[in-house]
Amino acid sequence: MSVLAILGFGLLLLAQGMAQASYPEREITVYCSSSAGGITDLTARFLSEAVSKALGQPLVVVNKPGAAHTICVNLIANSKPDGYTFGFVGGSGLVQAPNFRKVPYDVRKDFTYIARCAEYPMGLTVLIDAPWKNLEEFLDYAKKNPGKVIYSSDGHGGGAHILMEYLAWKKGGIEWKHIPYSGGARNAPALLGRHTTAWAAAGSQVSFIRDGKMKMLASFNETRGKVAPDVPTLRELGYVDHPVGLFIFLIAPKGLPDPIAKKLEDAFLKAMKDPSYAKFMDKLEMIPALLGAKEAGKDIESQAKYWAELIKITGIKDKEEK
Numbered sequence: 001m002s003v004l005a006i007l008g009f010g011l012l013l014l015a016q017g018m019a020q021a022s023y024p025e026r027e028i029t030v031y032c033s034s035s036a037g038g039i040t041d042l043t044a045r046f047l048s049e050a051v052s053k054a055l056g057q058p059l060v061v062v063n064k065p066g067a068a069h070t071i072c073v074n075l076i077a078n079s080k081p082d083g084y085t086f087g088f089v090g091g092s093g094l095v096q097a098p099n100f101r102k103v104p105y106d107v108r109k110d111f112t113y114i115a116r117c118a119e120y121p122m123g124l125t126v127l128i129d130a131p132w133k134n135l136e137e138f139l140d141y142a143k144k145n146p147g148k149v150i151y152s153s154d155g156h157g158g159g160a161h162i163l164m165e166y167l168a169w170k171k172g173g174i175e176w177k178h179i180p181y182s183g184g185a186r187n188a189p190a191l192l193g194r195h196t197t198a199w200a201a202a203g204s205q206v207s208f209i210r211d212g213k214m215k216m217l218a219s220f221n222e223t224r225g226k227v228a229p230d231v232p233t234l235r236e237l238g239y240v241d242h243p244v245g246l247f248i249f250l251i252a253p254k255g256l257p258d259p260i261a262k263k264l265e266d267a268f269l270k271a272m273k274d275p276s277y278a279k280f281m282d283k284l285e286m287i288p289a290l291l292g293a294k295e296a297g298k299d300i301e302s303q304a305k306y307w308a309e310l311i312k313i314t315g316i317k318d319k320e321e322k
Contacts, residue, residue, distance in 0.1 A: 023083050023260050024057040031087030033072035035065045039203045039284055040248055043118055044088035046280050050271040055263075068155055069093030070103050073251070077105040081255035083264065086114065091247040092158055095303040099311050100157040107300060112256040115268050116291035116299060117248040118281060121227060122160065122202040122220040124151075127191060128213055135218040135237060138198070139171045146175040151198040152187045156180040157316070159246045160200035162307065163220055163234070165314040170239055202246050206285040221245045227285050242306040247289060249296060265293045 030048050034040035041063060048059035064072040064087075073093040079085035094107050105111075124135065132138040142149040153160040161178060168174035179196060181187045184204025190196045192213065199205060199214075206227050208214040216228040222243040224233060234240045250268060252261065271277060272290050281288050291299055311317050 021259070023263065024055050026057060026084065028052075028055075028057060028059045028083070029085045030059050030061045031064050031072050031075055031085070031089075032061050033065060033069035033087065033089040033093055034063065036063050038065075039120060039286065040088055040090055042284065043248055043280075043286070046277070047088075047117065047268060047271050050274070050277075051264075051267045054267050054270065068097045068158055070097050074104050076251055076253060077110040079253045081112070081253040081257075083252070083256060083260040086250065086252035086256075086264070088117065089249055089251055090120075091249055091300070091303065094249060094251075094300050096157065096159055096162065096307050096311075099304060099308040100162075100317055107304060110254050112252040112254055112261050113293050113297040113300065114250040114252055114261065114264050115272070115293060116289060116296040117250055117268075117272060119221060119287040119289035120202040120246045120248070121206050121225045121285050121287065122246055123200075123205070123216045123225070123228070123231065124164070124218045124220070125191070125199045125201055125205045125209065125214045125216050126197065127194070128215050130197075130215070132217060135232075138217050139167065139174065142168075142174045142176050143171055147177065149174075149176040149197045150179060150195075151176060151200055152179045152181050152190050152196045153200045154181065154187065154202060158202075159244070159307075160202060160220070162310055162314060162316065163244060164200045165316050166310050167234075167239065169314055203284075203286075210285075221287060223287065225285065225287070226282070243303070244306070244310075245287075245289075247299075249300065261293065 030044060032041050032044040044061050048061055052059040064075055069090040070093045072087055073089050076087045097103055098107055151164055187199050187201060188208060191199045205214060209216055209227050216231045219225055219231050219233045221233060222245055224231060269292060278288060
């Protein structure tokens with residue numbers, strides 16, 4: 001290599017280093033995998049506002065919902081890895097969807113993970129006057145009455161759907177009907193109007209439980225939720241031996257320079273450890289569930305492996321492909 005080539009390469013590295021040191025120098029686009037007003041969106045906007053003050057540049061949240069969060073995840077995968085595009089995504093786009101159907105990205109190769117931000121409150125919910133006092137009574141009824149139970153969830157192949165079909169398998173072959181709806185705006189009226197028997201939900205059911213219109217029979221979270229502290233988790237009940245909650249992750253494209261990734265990780269972790277974030281999470285009935293970049297990446301890999309096992313056990317992927 002000539003002296004001029006070496007000098008040019010050195011100047012290039014110097015320029016890149018200076019750009020990274022002065023990052024950010026302009027507005028940052030933050031994609032969000034849920035619709036405006038959803039829990040993921042509210043979380044993204046709260047943290048983006050806090051971090052924009054710390055970084056000295058605006059973080060503009062742009063909603064890109066759809067296809068079980070995979071539209072947004074793919075958009076981030078194909079963005080330029082310069083720190084000016086990253087996003088908040090629901091974990092189903094990273095750990096369930098890729099195991100359930102073909103997606104145009106690889107969760108192990110196409111991303112730089114920044115942090116895990118929160119866990120959605122998730123569980124099996126029925127009307128307050130339903131005759132079942134716990135999950136076992138509900139499952140026993142469903143098994144003794146094939147086809148009579150109709151449950152809804154936020155979508156075919158989503159975490160709640162997979163867990164319900166896993167419970168049906170675990171109990172010895174329950175036959176029930178699943179209706180996939182999009183969000184609480186359709187799930188809630190279906191249950192309140194008694195068009196469905198139960199609602200396997202992530203997040204939207206909380207207000208109805210708090211208002212005394214519904215009750216939870218089992219929590220799908222790793223720990224019991226504040227809205228129903230007496231209701232045991234699936235892990236406590238012995239149905240699973242691994243966390244099966246749904247989480248919000250902060251991800252960026254593969255190839256994000258380490259100094260920028262570290263700066264973002266530090267800024268968001270600082271915002272998430274602030275007491276105001278804990279109060280915000282409490283207001284949404286969310287679980288903080290914070291992890292840094294390295295731990296978040298390991299968590300996604302571990303979750304993806306476990307969900308793949310559940311999907312295989314239930315056979316719902318084979319049913320969809322037929």
